Amino acid sequence: MDVAKSIAEFRALRAELAGPVGFVPTMGYLHEGHLSLVRIARERCASVVASIFVNPTQFAPTEDLADYPRDLDRDLELLEREGVDLVFAPDEGVGLYAEGHDTWVELPNLTSRLEGASRPTHFRGVATIVAKLFNIVNPDVAVFGQKDAQQALVIRRLIADLDFDIEMVVGPTVREPDGLAMSSRNAYLSPEERAAAPVLFRSLEHAKALARGGERRADRILADMKALIATAPLVKIQYVSIADAHTLEELDEIDRPALVSLAAHLGTTRLIDNVLLEPNQEST
């Protein structure tokens, strides 16, 4: 496995890779969720590239950029074990943003809701770094996780709108045995917060069960979810949403594929999770 620290070094190594090339961009501190995406890329592609870069522009000044967990040596070991061919791990100090950087990729409509509403500059940073990485890595396939559902929609739209010749694949959310979605930010949780956190997934499972049982009124499902989460006092809901799975417009009635998503604070840690509802799941 080769590790490139600069764009020039990366491009020289990238030119030697057999195609098709699969790409998994990450911010490091890897867990089973990331590794499941690497395995998807491995299955579909002759070569696999991963990137590790804690992208500063997707953090607001008030957020956890400085505290975001990092462990490059361990990350590289995990990626090598998964048969990754080439890792792009630019130095954060030098970074990927030139002095006077002034180019931003924006999706004003799709990012006005949910995570974008809670974190107004987040997706501008995500879309910009992903466009940069696509131009550096030049992959045939890019793999993202369903855990960041809105991000996956943003990247899918970006690929289509800017005509990137890249196939997008979304891997399912990987969970701890108690249902908590894997996240690098789970490392922040105190033992008490960690014990309370699975209520988020339980509320999503409950939404799924209600929908399967025939409930189509979003407000009924949302009220039940909030009541369930309220049983865990350490968990402070930021939003719970049932939205069109493609446009993210809030739904009154679940009459099409829907994304049930939420964000919550546990102490200073912010977690997100989601499940998809298909109207035809009612009969299963």
Add this chain to the structure above:
Amino acid sequence: MDVAKSIAEFRALRAELAGPVGFVPTMGYLHEGHLSLVRIARERCASVVASIFVNPTQFAPTEDLADYPRDLDRDLELLEREGVDLVFAPDEGVGLYAEGHDTWVELPNLTSRLEGASRPTHFRGVATIVAKLFNIVNPDVAVFGQKDAQQALVIRRLIADLDFDIEMVVGPTVREPDGLAMSSRNAYLSPEERAAAPVLFRSLEHAKALARGGERRADRILADMKALIATAPLVKIQYVSIADAHTLEELDEIDRPALVSLAAHLGTTRLIDNVLLEPNQEST
């Protein structure tokens, strides 16, 4: 010469081209200015691609999108004569923007001045279509004209900031014998307006002569230019500027490479032009 109407058709033909590939994006209605850019690409590259697309998103609703001159048959004839290998000429009706298009490339700082100040959504449209065309054409070299000086700076910044692996080349402005910069929009001018229009270039030549003579005070040069243009009553100045040639910040003193640029209306037609001043030109 092949002509592709769709992205899929284009990509299939593009895959057959020998590299390096040079690219000249245009909005058609070609003149010697465009053809000079094609010749630059031809000299440097094994294959040359041109595109012809009147990009709607760089026109404001009040501007001349519907009236913009078009002559595809003549354009293709001219490009074939210059030895272009492949032309991308998507149907305007179908266009390059999918339903629900929501991805925009923005350069908020560099586009806040000059043309960007006069045309607030113009460069968002330019940067977005250029990013799309770069991803469709995948060129090694892209050639733009100095006539659109701010556009050239915007594209150079976009290439650097988004890590496009593309060499940018800027070709000099091509002029009519009386100095008027070639532009597809010159076709709009009445005979009287056409006769008055060269005063714009004369004012730029005057600025150059003053700077060569040692004048460094921008306000003195600008006042002289405005007085000269005012001798042509058909020509209404929108702006005249002397700015840092890289950042486009207005200069009081010409102590570094400077861009002297202007925009003016002649009836309903809006023309732009510019010259570069190098401080060391004073001694030549």
